[in-house]
Amino acid sequence: MLKFINKFRRDEDGAVTVDWVVLTAAIVGLGIAVLSSVGGATETLGEAISTELGSMDPGA
Secondary structure, eight states, rough: OOOHOOOHHOOOOHHHHHHHHHHHHHHHHHHHHHHHHHHHHHHHHHHHHHHHHHOOTTTT
């Protein structure tokens, strides 16, 4: 039993997995933050372009 506990303590596979999960969560969180901050401005710009294109005369 003592051998198993010592082996379990030295095993780092779980620690590496936790590191990757934390890094992935941070990247996803950063992506969501960027999308939420840029989303409103993009929508406003899209509406302005749509209004401008809608007011153009296609025959001119």
